[in-house]
Amino acid sequence: MDFFDRQWSTYRAxxxxxxxxxxxxxxxxxQAIKAWLAARPAGAPRARMxxxxxxxxxxxxxxxxxxxxGSYLGVDLSAPVLPRAAAALGPVPYPCQWRQQDLLAWAEAEPGPDAVDLLHSAFAIHHxxxxxxxxxxxxCRRHLAPNGLFLWADVFRPPGEDRxxxxxxYVGRIRSGxxxxxxEQQQPVIDHLSQFDLPPDRDAIRYAAEACGWQWQWLWQGDHQAEALAVLTAA
Ligand SMILES: C[S@@+](CC[C@H](N)C(=O)[O-])C[C@H]1O[C@@H](n2cnc3c(N)ncnc32)[C@H](O)[C@@H]1O
Incomplete structure (x- = not known):
């Protein structure tokens, strides 16, 4: 098993x-995506995600x-995950594209003619x-259609808790729970999060989002003051 497979199999576990x-x-x-899709006006084009x-x-x-x-674009920094994602998804009745790209570079690029209706990111932005x-x-606000939805799942720090x-x-949670x-499976997770995880302070990131034109709402909170899901819409 190579380095990528070892790391990925730990995440899978x-x-x-x-x-x-x-x-x-x-x-x-x-629930959030289905409610949002159901509320779209009749006759609206299918959502680009x-x-x-x-x-x-x-x-x-x-x-x-x-x-x-209407379409799905999967973006990831890591090329080897993309064929796995395509295989996991299997045949679907909408076109899919897979792109090896940094998510910040995706946001920096000039928006194309087709705005994004549904933007999703889970456990990546905290890096x-x-x-x-x-x-x-x-x-990324520039890429979203006027009634679009950005669903951001990630780890966040409680207000005032330093990194x-x-x-x-989090290390205590891993060791005890x-x-x-x-x-030997716990240790790579501990090493990874100690080195690379930069979860935002939940209040500070909310203010930063609001300052650039987003409206922020928490949709789900995990039990450990870390994992959470926020929904962002154009203010
Ligand atoms: C913890 S995994 C989460 C995968 C999936 N979203 C999920 O929730 O199961 C994080 C993923 O984000 C990717 N990633 C990390 N930093 C990234 C970046 N700057 N741009 C694009 N992808 C990134 C990693 O390669 C990895 O596939």
């Missing part, structure tokens, strides 16, 4: 054991297969620095 509460999150996401940091779609594929989309998160929020305290708390994973 985390998801399969629901250690980040993907089940409850996906149920909230599904973009998924930033789509990963292998192991979690999202069943939901995506049932959505009456950006705080300045880049704010830049991302400002730039070191967050990491220590993730016993279903062997220590």
């Amino acid at each position: 985390v998801v399969d054991h629901d250690l980040m509460q993907h089940r409850a999150l996906t149920a909230a996401l599904s 973009v998924d930033l940091g789509c990963g292998d779609l192991a979690v999202m594929a069943p939901l995506l297969r049932g959505l009456p989309l 950006l620095s705080d300045d880049d998160k704010a830049r991302f929020l400002r730039l 070191l305290a967050y990491v220590a708390r 993730w016993g279903v994973l062997a220590p």
Whole structure:
């Protein structure tokens, strides 16, 4: 197994054991998307969806297969996940595209003629620095159709908790509550989050979003003051 497969299989184990509460999150996401689709005016063109940091779609594929989309674009920094995502999704009655790209670069690009109706990102944006998160929020706003929806699932810090305290708390949660994973499976998660995770302060990121024209609402909160789902719409 190469480095990518080892890392990815650890993430798969985390998801399969629901250690980040993907089940409850996906149920909230599904409800939000279906309610939004149902409220679209009759005769509106089918929604164009973009998924930033789509990963292998192991979690999202069943939901995506049932959505009456106009198109789907899966974007991920990692090229090897894209064929896996395509295979997990399987045949769907709308065109799909797969693109290896940084999500910030996607936001920075000039918007094409077709605005995005449904933007989704799960557990990817927290890898950006705080300045880049704010830049991302400002730039991706230009890509969204006027009545579009941006669903952002991620890890967030409680207001006032600094990154070191967050990491220590998350590591404690893994060591005490993730016993279903062997220590040698826990350690890569701990190493990864200690090095690369930059979860935003939930109040600060909300103010940053509102300052660049978003309206922010929390849709779902996990049980651990970390995982959460926000919905952003044009203010
Ligand atoms: C933790 S996985 C989440 C995958 C999927 N969204 C899910 O919820 O199961 C994070 C994914 O985001 C991708 N990613 C991380 N940083 C990224 C970036 N700057 N631009 C695009 N993709 C990124 C990773 O390659 C990985 O596939």
